[in-house]
Amino acid sequence: MRVKTDDQLTDDLGNLKREAFNLRFQAATSQLEKPSRVKEVRRDIARIKTLQGERQRSSAK
Template sequence: MAKKETKSSKLDVAGKSDDQLNETLGELKREAFNLRFQAATSQLEKPSRVREVRRDIARIKTQQSTRAKAASAAK
């Protein structure tokens, strides 16, 4: 069975600049906030999106941490 591609699997974290990562992180945090409200009011259409957003946020934070460690090691 082939793995189904989702929006989160298309998120190219490594190819983005630091500013782009910060912008994307802000957008994802806003989306996570809205999804939590939708879940609380039973209006959530796609429950799996909550998981995808959380994982995308984690991917970005991991990339930012890796870059910060590499920058501090290069100094």
Template structure:
């Protein structure tokens, strides 16, 4: 998902997306450990999406505290 897609989400939606991505990351780790991973590039995509969401949350928190 592109960064702009996350910008349009509310804080609750971001938390939900983050939880879903963490579950997917957990499942991908198990698939990788058992050599059942169909799309290895998905691991990288999920990791980067998690980082995007966390960065956006940090930016929002800092913007809110600066006001």
């Protein structure tokens, strides 16, 4: 993920947030096929946000 540009990370973040939203609906309606995917998506979102924060802090110096 570190080799991706800021725009690519932002796009990925939007896609992952959309997927997390859909997974929450699937879980609520008991249609969730892979419950572990919820955890993976949440962690990927956190990774991207961490990278974005690091890049903002390093560019502010």
